[in-house]
Amino acid sequence: MIVFPLCVAALTATPSSTAATDPSPDRRIVQTRIITQDLDLRTPEGQRRFRARVRWAAQNLCGTIPKDITVAMDVMRCIGEVRRDGAQQLAKVTGQTVGGTDR
Structure with a gap:
């Protein structure tokens, strides 16, 4: 199991992200x-499935893309x-460099 610490902020009902060093008071860690x-994260299929799980987690943490542009x-x-955090965690586990992500 890999735990991803993520920093997000509540913007109305939709969270947005920022770096962990952001001192803004409206930020919370999730x-x-x-x-x-x-x-098997050593295989391309295992890595593909991992990235799919990261995409699913991102959608659930961040929400859907609304019409309001901001x-x-x-x-x-x-x-x-x-998704970048997921790619970095995968690279740490597999010893590979961070590359592209499946879409």
Whole structure:
């Protein structure tokens, strides 16, 4: 199991993300757990399934992209940060460099 500490802020009802060092008072830290015991992260298929789980977690943590452009940008930024965090965690576990992500 890999735990991803994520920093997100509440922007109305939709969270947005920022770096952990942001001192802004409207930020809160959330975490999600992604189960990996059933995956062989050394294989391309295991890595693909892991990235799919990260995408699912990002969508659930960050929300859907609304029509309001400001909120939409925050949600998209949050999703991007969650996916980057996932890629970095995968690279640590597999000893690989961070590369592209499955879409």
